[in-house]
Amino acid sequence: MSKTKDQIAEALAKTGYVADEGLATALVLTEMLGRPLLLEGEAGVGKTEVAKALARLEETDLIRLQCYEGLDRSDAIYEWNYQRQLLAIKAREGSGDDANSVEEAVFSEKYLLERPLLSAIRQAEPPVLLIDEIDRADEEFEAFLLEILSDYQVSIPELGTVEAVTIPRVVLTSNGTRELSDALRRRCLYHYVDYPTPDREARILLSRVDGLDARLALQISELMGKLRKEDLVKIPGVAETIDWAAALLGLGAKDLHKNRELVFDTLTCVLKTREDKSRVTVEVTDRLLGKVA
């Protein structure tokens, strides 16, 4: 099933994700070496999209675990269904079963609630497991994530060890709000997702916004490239570019040079803080537009 890098990039493009060369290599390697892939980068550069596109490409399920502060075993791996367990105990009270058999019945598969990590290793087809924004979870969570990522097994005290049926393809993303542990970094392959080059961004726009003209797409992405170099508090990501392109298209823009006012008015799609809004004035917009072909 292995593919070369170019084939992967091409196949990804068909699913709507325009990958750069390094990323295609990284994806080939995750398959070859069987390691998880850690994606880092600014917010909005399309890290999560990589996992989604990979799932579409392999035609498997995407299992997503969104991390947050306080995420623990019972939310990430498994939990017992207490209500059902209690009911089962009450129902058996008069039946004269001995304690051992009640216990065995209550701690069985039937009462186990699978959470994303456990469910990911028990699929018949290897799924894509996306562990999103791992930097938001606590360090304690990282520790037991390591156990799963290295052995692909989960130990449940009452039930025993659950071995992986298939090894999922794991993609982790991080925004860098917290420094990740070296142990986790070492276990993963690493790819830094940067803002796309104008050319690549234009291709992303073309694949995402229906009815967009190639020339306009290139103009928009070039302007975005210039805008990102300005001293902004919140640098706009690819998602913002797509929104902006859709807005411009919807308002009937054909050429950015001929619709200067419209460009300035629709900048709300891209600039998300007050400081940035006040910094990018009409003059700045004109200056940036002047550099765009």
Place this chain on the structure above:
Amino acid sequence: MNALRLETREDVGAVLRARLAGFVRSLRDSGFKVGLAETSDALRLLQSPFVHRQDRLKSSFRTLFCGRLSDWKKFDELFDAYWVGRGVKSGVKISGSSPRKGMKTIREMVDVEGCRQDTIAGDVERQPGEEDEETSETPSGRREGASVAENLGQIDFRKIEDPEALKQAHELAERLSRSMRVRLTRRDRQKRKARRLDLRRTIRHSIAHGGTPLELIRKGPRQQQLRLVVLLDASGSMNNYTGVFTRFVHGILDNFREAEAFLFHTRLVHVSSALSERDAGRALDRLGLMAQGVGGGTKIGEALADFNRWHAARVIHSRTCVMILSDGYDTGAPDVLGEEMARLRRRCRRIVWLNPLIGWEGYEPSAGGMQAALPHVDLFAPAHNLESLAALEPYLAGL
């Protein structure tokens, strides 16, 4: 799934293996965290037909060996230097050539004692004959340090001239930062006693007793530990203090679970990774290499702007205390400093500014930069001797 996986290693020639080992070594010297698993994966990669083109090899190795953004940025240069022989200079420099002549290094200022012999920069800078004294140190030296501690604690750092006394001051600074950490943890635990009932877990544990809640499980707001971010001024005017402060910061980094350190003079350098080395001597060697140009002028405002722009989002959260160790003599514009301080203030919980000059008689914070920064500082405290550093502990614990 792993169709390309190759098991044997025989077909990669011994030469190539040796070259790869050399490459891994040069990566490690540049601060990459590369283990055996990565090396053996790299060998496997070399055997697969996928990487027989050089550009593929590079991007494959980059994905495999890098662990963070800083690695990512350095990698191309290192790879070219090693495999292609291009730009050798910059590749090698990181691992150990001596700093530029005429510049004062941190190492010289700090006068590290008891450092390891095998450190690279140490060999370059150490005076002949100095070594024997250092290595013949006995553990009993520690006790001596403690007994002199009382009077040492009150002496201004710049007045300590005897190298022996200075060394003890360094050790004391490091131990001080250690004890601070222990006390902070203790407080944390006591607070945890006041907790509410966790009904979900109580019921879950009651199952073992047939539905009778025998064990009561409690919960409470999880105590998030204080994160400390230290910005250390290493400009010329701070010369007398940089040594002790660096040791203090090293101790903090070693012992706080969450701490980051930055050093600034005319520009800002992230030095956490250098100082995370356990051995103080080695840590300072690495620091010296990372922060060349120490001892010149200061642009506090610009350094802070740099910090706000590139690092703040990552290292600061709502329970972060930013500690600035500086005398406030700024060669940049005071407005910039004021503006950046205000920006920093909005992000973090507390700003502590430690100024060694406060300890001087008749000092008024009249320097332009200091004036601009003061409105945004929560605690403006002296830091000219060890006692003043120790006085910080209750304040940090109360955050």
